[in-house]
Amino acid sequence: QVQLVQSGAEVKKPGASVKVSCKSSDHTFNSYWMHWVRQAPGQGLEWMGIINPSGDTTMYAQKFQGRVTMTRDTSTSTVYMEMSSLRSEDTAVYYCARGLATRPNYDYFDPWGQGTLVTVSS
């Protein structure tokens, strides 16, 4: 059973940056596109972006463009999501998820990481 294990909770001040990691237990990890999704407290799920298997192609939701960078280390089966210029509204649980699809853009997400709480507070 594939597992995605994320890094621990973070507390950051407004204006700072945070980098969240997501490591796979599966040797086939490097064959899959990986997504990031966030969930603010008491709110729904929000798609943030995607990175391809080799790590050289990314696509971000418009609201995160310029502030989010997704990278990948294929040697350690780990993906990263870095967000800069943090503000209080970025307080949320951040999830990584493997994308599975029968054809482009038909992705569904399975499995998900356990989530990483990022708290932005002065």
Place this chain on the structure above:
Amino acid sequence: QSVLTQPPSVSGAPGQRVTISCTGSSSNIGAGYDVHWYQQLPGTAPKLLIYGNTNRPSGVPDRFSGSKSGTSGSLAITGLQAEDEANYYCQSFDIRLNNWVFGGGTYLTAL
């Protein structure tokens, strides 16, 4: 405001059948993109429940079923159990936004 619209809450008595709707538009579900469903128990990560409109991953009880018609998808749960109390989210792709999108979520209460 979510691109896909779900009712905020639904409820049913144990043993009953409940349905959760997911309404999209011509740029997502109506454009032919699949609807997928996730269950999120309190304090946990979402879990895939239905993929490709109607398919259940192994381990998901056959009490859960999905369907799609036009610009909407639907999740049905039969033989409702107390353990089904959770948030349920639909998900698809939007060609206008060039984004994957979620519904706002529906909280299911087993009365």
